[in-house]
Amino acid sequence: xxxxxxxxxxxxxxxxxxxxxxxxxxxxxxxxxxxxxxxxxxxxxxxxxxxxxxxxxxxxxxxxxxxxxxxxxxxxxxxxxxxxxxxxxxxxxxxxxxxxxxxxxxxxxxxxxxxxxxxxxxxxxxxxxxxxxxxxxxxxxxxxxxxxxxxxxxxxxxxxxxxxxxxxxxxxxxxxxxxxxxxxxxxxxxxxxxxxxxxxxxxxxxxxxxxxxxxxxxxxxxxxxxxxxxxxxxxxxxxxxxxxxxxxxxxxxxxxxxxxxxxxxxxxxxxxxxxxxxxxxxxxxxxxxxxxxxxxxxxxxxxxxxxxxxxxxxxxxxxxxxxxxxxxxxxxxxxxxxxxxxxxxxxxxxxxxxxxxxxxxxxxxxxxxxxxxxxxxxxxxxxxxxxxxxxxxxxxxxxxxxxxxxxxxxxxxxxxxxxxxxxxxxxxxxxxxxxxxxxxxxxxxxxxxxxxxxxxxxxxxxxxxxxxxxxxxxxxxxxxxxxxxxxxxxxxxxxxxxxx
Numbered sequence: 033x034x035x036x037x038x039x040x041x042x043x044x045x046x047x048x049x050x051x052x053x054x055x056x057x058x059x060x061x062x063x064x065x066x067x068x069x070x071x072x073x074x075x076x077x078x079x080x081x082x083x084x085x086x087x088x089x090x091x092x093x094x095x096x097x098x099x100x101x102x103x104x105x106x107x108x109x110x111x112x113x114x115x116x117x118x119x120x121x122x123x124x125x126x127x128x129x130x131x132x133x134x135x136x137x138x139x140x141x142x143x144x145x146x147x148x149x150x151x152x153x154x155x156x157x158x159x160x161x162x163x164x165x166x167x168x169x170x171x172x173x174x175x176x177x178x179x180x181x182x183x184x185x186x187x188x189x190x191x192x193x194x195x196x197x198x199x200x201x202x203x204x205x206x207x208x209x210x211x212x213x214x215x216x217x218x219x220x221x222x223x224x225x226x227x228x229x230x231x232x233x234x235x236x237x238x239x240x241x242x243x244x245x246x247x248x249x250x251x252x253x254x255x256x257x258x259x260x261x262x263x264x265x266x267x268x269x270x271x272x273x274x275x276x277x278x279x280x281x282x283x284x285x286x287x288x289x290x291x292x293x294x295x296x297x298x299x300x301x302x303x304x305x306x307x308x309x310x311x312x313x314x315x316x317x318x319x320x321x322x323x324x325x326x327x328x329x330x331x332x333x334x335x336x337x338x339x340x341x342x343x344x345x346x347x348x349x350x351x352x353x354x355x356x357x358x359x360x361x362x363x364x365x366x367x368x369x370x371x372x373x374x375x376x377x378x379x380x381x382x383x384x385x386x387x388x389x390x391x392x393x394x395x396x397x398x399x400x401x402x403x404x405x406x407x408x409x410x411x412x413x414x415x416x417x418x419x420x421x422x423x424x425x426x427x428x429x430x431x432x433x434x435x436x437x438x439x440x441x442x443x444x445x446x447x448x449x450x451x452x453x454x455x456x457x458x459x460x461x462x463x464x465x466x467x468x469x470x471x472x473x474x475x476x477x478x479x480x481x482x483x484x485x486x487x488x489x490x491x492x493x494x495x496x497x498x499x500x501x502x503x504x505x506x507x508x509x510x511x512x513x514x515x516x517x518x519x520x521x522x523x524x525x526x527x528x529x530x531x532x
Contacts, residue, residue: 220260290362
């Protein structure tokens with residue numbers, strides 16, 4: 033062997049390594065991922081919700097100390113929903129923070145979760161060019177369903193932390209069967225004890241990451257996850273038995289439970305589930321359409337079809353669990369809890385972009401019409417998702433600013449004057465409705481924040497009659513001065529907004 037040959041053999045691998053490093057997408061992603069997520073947060077107004085959060089009524093439970101007047105205790109959600117890990121988070125962190133710190137923590141956790149989902153897709157072979165990759169990241173972030181959860185940062189931050197941790201650990205866990213089973217067990221139990229819908233999301237990504245594994249192994253994974261989910265339910269029930277002397281959940285009456293005790297109950301519950309499913313997909317028809325188009329295209333592709341078939345099993349499990357819950361209990365999962373429905377579109381579209389092995393007898397499929405169609409579908413999801421976030425958060429932010437301005441005007445005082453006594457009036461026709469109670473609570477908490485923890489009170493007698501005589505546009509009405517020298521200021525709760 034000549035010296036020149038030896039030199040060539042020595043240099044060639046080094047040159048190959050150098051070229052591989054130049055083409056390695058990881059350095060590019062170190063900039064692309066955080067930049068894309070930051071832009072997505074700004075475009076969707078997620079940043080606005082994080083720094084000036086709108087807090088929904090029942091989230092105050094996980095933001096304030098126990099026995100705070102005007103909010104339910106955390107123990108209520110243990111007995112009614114099994115939120116034991118949420119309560120643990122509240123005990124250690126939640127009650128010691130503020131709505132803003134909770135919202136910021138939730139926002140950061142959500143960004144980490146999305147980055148982890150994005151990473152799993154890349155490790156699964158979905159590695160498009162930079163422009164399409166940005167669309168993929170925005171589509172993952174701007175879930176038209178998940179935006180409906182950002183108003184409960186106190187209660188839902190634990191579920192975000194569970195999901196983000198699990199998605200980043202998934203590639204490591206999938207290296208061996210024992211670790212994957214442990215991962216599935218932890219995910220199933222932790223999801224039930226925080227927010228069950230995140231568990232289905234994690235199952236879907238696990239199946240995508242496993243690729244076209246043998247069906248026997250896939251069904252074992254699904255079976256393990258279902259068993260873990262059931263174990264989580266058992267843990268919640270047992271904790272309620274030990275702490276609250278009740279094995280199970282005491283479902284709130286507003287959820288309209290209807291236990292499966294007869295054929296009539298089965299018929300009623302079946303109708304409830306069909307109505308809920310129909311309403312859900314009617315609202316998200318465009319998401320369903322994108323998903324169906326992607327599934328049709330993927331089914332025709334020999335590379336995509338096996339992975340797509342396995343992904344559909346995850347969606348079937350999600351749909352089956354939802355139906356089983358409603359049929360057995362009569363309780364319908366609200367649309368915001370169906371987190372998997374956004375993935376019904378995003379993941380099939382993503383699989384259309386999976387890397388394919390080049391064939392010597394056929395041109396490369398990269399840049400084919402299928403990929404161009406997938407790019408278009410991703411653009412539809414990204415744009416539609418961003419618009420959904422902007423509309424949803426924009427409406428909530430407008431209401432937050434309206435109520436904050438009313439509370440600020442009602443609690444204003446001149447230097448040296450005692451703080452006013454604030455009383456609240458609401459139209460009796462609205463006060464006892466669900467929407468009325470939600471917005472009255474929002475007003476009470478807005479005043480509480482302005483007065484450093486002091487809640488207003490409902491008006492009484494003459495106060496109510498005087499406030500009722502004022503037009504609805506007069507949100508703040510001065511009612512005179514009490515014998516104690518405190519000014520009495522009345523607030524008329526505005527008509528509930530249309531987004532409720």
